[in-house]
Amino acid sequence: MEQMKLFEDADLYRLPVDLMEYQPGFFSKEESDAYFQILSCTTPWEQKEIKMYDKMIIRPRLSAWYGKGKEESETPPLEWTPELLEIKSRVEAKTGIHFTSVLLNYYRDGNDSVAWHSDKDTVPGLKTQIASLSFGQVRSFDFRHKDNHKIKHSLDLGHGSLLLMKGDLQRYWEHRIAKSTLPMKGRINLTFRIVV
Numbered sequence: 001m002e003q004m005k006l007f008e009d010a011d012l013y014r015l016p017v018d019l020m021e022y023q024p025g026f027f028s029k030e031e032s033d034a035y036f037q038i039l040s041c042t043t044p045w046e047q048k049e050i051k052m053y054d055k056m057i058i059r060p061r062l063s064a065w066y067g068k069g070k071e072e073s074e075t076p077p078l079e080w081t082p083e084l085l086e087i088k089s090r091v092e093a094k095t096g097i098h099f100t101s102v103l104l105n106y107y108r109d110g111n112d113s114v115a116w117h118s119d120k121d122t123v124p125g126l127k128t129q130i131a132s133l134s135f136g137q138v139r140s141f142d143f144r145h146k147d148n149h150k151i152k153h154s155l156d157l158g159h160g161s162l163l164l165m166k167g168d169l170q171r172y173w174e175h176r177i178a179k180s181t182l183p184m185k186g187r188i189n190l191t192f193r194i195v196v
Contacts, residue, residue, distance in 0.1 A: 019169035024161045026094070026133070032160035036135040038083050039188050045106055046075070060179070061112040067101035068195045077101065084190075091131045091192055095164055099131065099192035107139065107187040110180035116144070118170040119191070128170040129194065132163040136187035143175040157189075 027035065045062035066084055069077040080088070084102060092098055105114065119130055132141075134157040141163070145151035157163060177189075 016169060016173060019165065019167045019173070021164040021166070022155060022161065023094075023163075024158050026162035027090075027135075027160035029160065032135050035083065035087065036159075036186070036188055039104065039135065040106065040186060042081070042083075043104060043106070044078065061114060062106040062108065064104045065101065066104070067099075069101075087133065087190065088192065091133060091162065094162065095129075095131055097129055097131070097192075097194070099194055101193045101195045103191045103193065105189045105191075107137070107177060107184075107189070109186070110182055110184035112177075113179040114177045116174045116176045118146070118174045119165075119193070120170070128165070130165045130170070131192040132157070132165065133190040133192070134161050134163075134187060135159060135190075137185045139177050139180075139184070139187050141175060142178060143173050146172055146174055 043064050045064055047062050048059050049056045050059055051057075064078060065075065066078045066080055088099060088102065107113070119128060136159060138156050138158050141155045141157045143153055143155075155163070
């Protein structure tokens with residue numbers, strides 16, 4: 001595991017390194033620059049509303065869903081683009097996993113974020129495997145244990161990096177991209193999933 005920094009130094013608060021694999025520079029800088037430009041300009045981004053604490057709020061990021069859809073989604077999934085199929089093929093060759101869908105999130109600046117959550121879009125009854133690919137601004141990927149929120153860790157997800165989340169990570173841990181007061185440029189995150 002590279003570029004890891006800990007919120008907590010206690011030996012008890014061990015990283016779930018068996019539940020994730022991180023590869024910085026999975027795509028070269030030139031490839032990453034090109035994909036960021038294409039995806040930012042050609043993706044039909046949406047900013048949806050979600051219900052939080054009994055009121056509707058606008059999600060602080062843009063998103064788009066491709067491939068197989070989620071049953072609860074009101075918006076039908078988009079058709080795969082040639083660029084997304086190229087990226088998907090590279091990710092599948094590396095991970096050995098066949099993904100059916102991808103969620104794109106566009107964090108435009110430090111004000112865009114995603115709150116603590118765990119991903120549930122997967123084959124029912126099976127351990128979740130999600131490949132998370134980042135293009136653009138480096139952002140901190142924070143995660144914490146569901147049973148003890150004092151157990152926290154953070155990983156900087158770099159331009160062109162690939163993070164494979166596997167096993168019971170989604171069952172026992174939740175993650176977020178926090179808002180930042182630092183000047184931030186755009187970041188596009190692709191999370192490849194298995195949805196039935």
